[in-house]
Amino acid sequence: MKHIIILGDGMADHAIERLGGKTPLQHAQTPYMDLLARMGRNGRLQTVPEGFQPGSEVANATILGYDMTKCYEGRGPLEAASIGYEMQPDDLALRCNLITLQDGKIINHHGGHLKTEEGDVLIKYLNEHLGNERVKFITGIQYRHLLVIKGGQKGFECAPPHDHPGEPWRDYLPGGQKNEELRAKNETVDLITSLILRSQELLAQHPFNIERLKQGKLPANSIWPWGGGYRPKMQTISEMFPQVKRGDVISAVDLIKGIGKYAGLNSIVVQGATGLANTNYEGKAQAAIEALRKDDFVFVHVEASDEAGHDGDLELKLRTIEYLDSRIVKPIYEEVKTWSEPVCIAVLPDHPTPVEMRIHLAEPVPFCIWHPGIEPDEVQQFDEVSAVSGAFGLLRQNEFIRCFMGMNQ
Numbered sequence: 001m002k003h004i005i006i007l008g009d010g011m012a013d014h015a016i017e018r019l020g021g022k023t024p025l026q027h028a029q030t031p032y033m034d035l036l037a038r039m040g041r042n043g044r045l046q047t048v049p050e051g052f053q054p055g056s057e058v059a060n061a062t063i064l065g066y067d068m069t070k071c072y073e074g075r076g077p078l079e080a081a082s083i084g085y086e087m088q089p090d091d092l093a094l095r096c097n098l099i100t101l102q103d104g105k106i107i108n109h110h111g112g113h114l115k116t117e118e119g120d121v122l123i124k125y126l127n128e129h130l131g132n133e134r135v136k137f138i139t140g141i142q143y144r145h146l147l148v149i150k151g152g153q154k155g156f157e158c159a160p161p162h163d164h165p166g167e168p169w170r171d172y173l174p175g176g177q178k179n180e181e182l183r184a185k186n187e188t189v190d191l192i193t194s195l196i197l198r199s200q201e202l203l204a205q206h207p208f209n210i211e212r213l214k215q216g217k218l219p220a221n222s223i224w225p226w227g228g229g230y231r232p233k234m235q236t237i238s239e240m241f242p243q244v245k246r247g248d249v250i251s252a253v254d255l256i257k258g259i260g261k262y263a264g265l266n267s268i269v270v271q272g273a274t275g276l277a278n279t280n281y282e283g284k285a286q287a288a289i290e291a292l293r294k295d296d297f298v299f300v301h302v303e304a305s306d307e308a309g310h311d312g313d314l315e316l317k318l319r320t321i322e323y324l325d326s327r328i329v330k331p332i333y334e335e336v337k338t339w340s341e342p343v344c345i346a347v348l349p350d351h352p353t354p355v356e357m358r359i360h361l362a363e364p365v366p367f368c369i370w371h372p373g374i375e376p377d378e379v380q381q382f383d384e385v386s387a388v389s390g391a392f393g394l395l396r397q398n399e400f401i402r403c404f405m406g407m408n409q
Contacts, residue, residue, distance in 0.1 A: 001371065002343045003244075003405060004288060004298040004332065007063070008324045009056060009253075010306025010353030012365045012384055018314065024355070025366070025383040028318045030325040032333055033347055033368070033382035040345075040370030042379040043392025045400045047350055048362035055160060055360065056306070057227065059350035061259050064237065064299070065401035071234045074154070075227030078258030079146050082267070085138055087231040092152025092188065094228040095255075096137065096145040098122055098220040099161050101200070106169045109162040109310065110143040111220025112212065113276065119143055121208060122220060129202055130195055140254045142275060147195070147225045153188045158226035162310050163359045169222070192225050199223040236264025237297060241405045247297030250287050252279060256301045265299065275303040277320050281327035288328075289335050292343060302328060309353030317355050337372070344371035346404050347382065364394060369404055 011025065019027040047059035049068050057075040058068055076093035080086075087093055098111040098119055111119075120139045127137035138146040159172035173196065175189035200222045203209055209219035238244045249260030252273035260267055270287050272280030284300060291298045302324055308317035329347060336343040348367035351360050366387030368379070377391035392403060 002292050002296055002298075002336075002341060003346075004292060004300065004336075004343060005063070005346045005348070005404070006288075006300045006324070006329055006332065007060070007302065008305050008321065008347075008349050009301060009303045010309045010351060010360070011321055011324070011349035012352035012363070013309070013317070014352070014354045014356065016314065016356060023384050024314070024317050024321055026381075026385065028321040028325070030321060030382060032325050032329040034380070036329070036333065036345060036347060036370045037368040037379050037382040037386065039376055040368045040374055041377045041392060042366065042368045042382075042387050042390030044364040044384075044387050044390070044394045045348065045367050046364045046394065046396045049397065052362075053160070053163075053360075054351050054362040055227070056253075056350055057255055057259065059360075060256060060301070062397065063348070063350060063400060064259065064263060065240055065398040066234060067397065071232045073229030073232040075229075075255055076146065077229050077231055078262070079140055079144065079227075079254045080138075080148070080258065081261040082254040082257035083138065083140055083146065085146060085148070087148075088150075089231070090151050092149045092154060092228050092230065094147045094149070094158065094192075094225040096123075096140075096147040097161050097224040097226070098143045098145065099222050099224045100218045100220060101169050101222045102218075104168050104170070105166055106161055106164050106172075106224075107218065108165065109160075109224070110307075112218035114143045114220055116141050118208065119145060119220075122203065122206065125206060126199055126202060126223065130198060135191075135195070141252070143220065144254055147223070149188060149191065152191075152228065153186045154228050154230070156186055156189050158192070158228060160226050160360075161224045165310070165358050174225070195225070196223055232262060234262040236262075238264055241297075241401075243405070244297045246295045247299070248291040248295055249299045249301070250284050250291070251299075251301035251303070253301065253303050256299075260299065265297070266295075276307055277304045277316055277323070279304055281323055282331070285328050285331040288332055292336065300328065300332075305349070306353045309355050310358050312355050312358045314355045342372045344369065344404065346400075352384075366390075367392075367400065
């Protein structure tokens with residue numbers, strides 16, 4: 001039996017008054033996710049272990065079966081792996097967002113939804129002026145880039161900017177403004193703070209941002225490093241599940257590609273995959289189908305719902321959920337249901353990103369698992385409320401992947 005996970009990042013949400021007290025998943029038209037829920041078995045998964053922040057790196061790695069207490073090193077090393085940067089033992093790698101600050105507050109975590117070529121210009125400019133033998137800025141995708149500090153020390157908090165929209169940015173500088181004891185012990189705190197402040201001066205002078213302001217657009221006027229760590233030690237999916245001889249990951253997001261690399265998955269590049277609502281859904285679906293023809297395991301990640309949640313855009317979030325259903329789940333299901341070799345399909349979010357809060361939450365998410373011949377439970381549709389009655393109940397840690405990969409036994 002082959003296996004495919006279809007993940008809608010940030011798709012889970014809360015009940016919303018504007019939707020008559022329904023969640024976006026309950027309100028959206030999702031006939032194919034509902035079909036899989038009705039024909040399959042359902043449950044909820046606690047994707048964020050106790051003591052961890054609800055980041056996508058934690059949630060997605062947990063879904064794939066990794067114990068965060070043993071292998072978690074932050075988002076930076078995963079970003080490094082995804083763009084082909086080989087970390088050295090003394091490297092501290094941090095995710096480096098290009099963000100928008102205004103009136104002393106974090107306006108967004110994405111600098112106005114930068115294109116990769118725009119981000120590349122700014123990152124190269126910063127590396128020219130701030131980089132040296134110890135500090136290096138490396139281009140990633142869109143607003144998501146990499147900062148590497150040779151000999152950098154971890155052990156301090158770098159707040160993810162997407163968790164603090166509309167809040168004063170100075171309150172979330174690395175290590176906290178008033179933590180003098182930590183700053184005295186760890187000079188990396190002061191170094192990162194200095195880089196943030198100097199980046200603001202440099203980016204304000206860059207022609208790209210000057211032109212953006214003239215056009216009434218949001219500038220990318222600050223870096224925000226976070227998620228720092230060293231190179232992690234992770235088993236591959238094939239080592240954990242020997243029935244997987246070869247697997248693939250399909251995503252527009254560096255973080256997910258990085259997890260995939262450490263998991264031993266081949267990263268499939270889909271032209272037009274953006275990580276936003278305008279992504280190439282059809283291309284991702286076709287790539288997944290072609291990968292399943294030759295390989296044993298496919299992880300399809302779609303970022304769009306999470307970005308809509310962070311932007312507080314309810315209509316867009318509903319649309320991204322419906323796109324996932326009609327343009328990813330439908331074509332994959334309609335194709336594989338005819339195959340002689342059965343395919344096991346799982347659908348789930350990684351974490352909630354409620355549009356009225358605009359942040360990630362560490363709450364359980366719904367999931368469904370279907371394959372030909374599975375005995376269905378009583379759940380009739382795919383959403384947060386219905387999943388409570390699912391046969392799997394509430395799973396934690398690697399219980400989901402073990403159930404999913406064990407469906408052929």
